[in-house]
Amino acid sequence: MSALISEHIIPKEGTFSTTSMGRGEPGLPTGFTWRDQPYRILHVIRSWKQSAREGGKVSGGLYLRRHYYQLRMDDDSIWTVYFLRQTPKSGSVKARWFLYTIENSTLPGDARNEDSSDCAARRS
Numbered sequence: 001m002s003a004l005i006s007e008h009i010i011p012k013e014g015t016f017s018t019t020s021m022g023r024g025e026p027g028l029p030t031g032f033t034w035r036d037q038p039y040r041i042l043h044v045i046r047s048w049k050q051s052a053r054e055g056g057k058v059s060g061g062l063y064l065r066r067h068y069y070q071l072r073m074d075d076d077s078i079w080t081v082y083f084l085r086q087t088p089k090s091g092s093v094k095a096r097w098f099l100y101t102i103e104n105s106t107l108p109g110d111a112r113n114e115d116s117s118d119c120a121a122r123r124s
Contacts, residue, residue, distance in 0.1 A: 002103045008095045009034045009081065026067050026083040026096075031074075034099055040074040050082075068100070078103040 009032040016027030031040040050066040067083045080100040 002101045004101055005099045007034065007099050009097050009099045011097050012038070012040075028069060032081070032097065032099070039079075041071050042074055043072040045070040045072060045078065076104065 011029035012031040012033070013029075015030040017029075018027060021027040028041070028044070031038060033039070047067065047069045049064055050068065052065045064085055066085065069081050069083075071079045071081060073079055079102055082098050082100055084096045084098070
């Protein structure tokens, strides 16, 4: 089951992919911090882009707005994250990475959240 999150996430410093940046794409880091918890990316499942017309007008130029990534994380959850090509008009200029959805995970701070050692023991 997928949960809508739509929250800013912090990329792991110093781990950006310079290869993708050389192609004009965002430098996907090796992990993110979300709700004060670090998470590591194990695998990129897929990626795609979203474009939109300038100002929403039919006659406006078409611009790339977001890069999306579906990721397998180290807690075995699947995250869909996106990177904003342009800085937001409101909020922090540094807030460019966002966690859109999570699949197959117990959310931090959720009353149903289990002790991670219990989860690890059941998986093995």
